[in-house]
Amino acid sequence: MNSGTRSALQSAKRNMMWKVTFIAVLAVGIAAAQSQPAKSRSARSSLTGCIDEHEGQYVLTNDTNLQPTARLKPAAGSAEDNFARFMGHKVTVKGALAKEDPLPVITVDQIETVSETCAPASEGQKQ
Numbered sequence: 001m002n003s004g005t006r007s008a009l010q011s012a013k014r015n016m017m018w019k020v021t022f023i024a025v026l027a028v029g030i031a032a033a034q035s036q037p038a039k040s041r042s043a044r045s046s047l048t049g050c051i052d053e054h055e056g057q058y059v060l061t062n063d064t065n066l067q068p069t070a071r072l073k074p075a076a077g078s079a080e081d082n083f084a085r086f087m088g089h090k091v092t093v094k095g096a097l098a099k100e101d102p103l104p105v106i107t108v109d110q111i112e113t114v115s116e117t118c119a120p121a122s123e124g125q126k127q
Contacts, residue, residue, distance in 0.1 A: 043096070043097050044094075044095070044096060044097075045094070045095065045096070045097035045106060046092055046093070046094045047060055047069070047070055047092070047093050047097070047106060048063070048090070048091070048092045048093075048114060049061050049062055049063050049069055049070075049090065049091070049118075050062075050063050050066065050088065050089065050090050050091070050118035051072070051083055051086040051087055051088070051089060051091055051118075052066065052068070052087065052088070053087065054068050057071055057072075057079075058071070058072040058079050058083040059071055059072060059103070060072055060091075060093060060106070061118075063090055063118055063120070064120055065120055066118075066120050068103055069103070069104075070097070070103055070104045070105065070106050071100075071103050071104070071105045071106070072093065072105075072106060072108055073105050073106065073107045073108065074107070074108055075095060075096075075107050075108060075109035076109075082108065082111070083108075083111075086111060086113070088116075088117065088118055089113055089114075089115065089116050089117070089118060090113075090114040090115040090117070090118040091111050091112060091113055091114055092111070092112045092114055093106055093108045093110070093111050094108070094109065094110040094111075094112075095107045095108040095109045095110065096109075
């Protein structure tokens with residue numbers, strides 16, 4: 001074998017080894033990412049309802065029967081500072097929604113007033 005052929009073979013071997021190493025590292029990374037347990041992820045959401053206080057916590061209630069649908073948590077500041085002024089109002093809250101038991105929790109970073117009053121629909125108003 002001449003030196004040019006030997007050099008070309010060695011170069012091809014080195015090149016092949018780098019490719020095999022790269023593929024192995026990539027495969028290990030993918031396997032590690034897939035084997036990690038799924039964490040409770042929060043999704044950006046928008047919910048509409050009435051703000052009320054239930055068992056010492058601020059909640060968003062369904063505006064037809066006033067049953068709690070989600071617990072409210074402020075993104076910044078205290079719950080009192082963020083939610084007290086909206087008590088009894090129909091609002092749309094926006095933020096990160098986390099599924100928890102018994103009620104989901106929304107970490108609110110934005111509140112928009114829909115109506116300054118909130119009352120369950122009477123029998124005559126139901127459709």
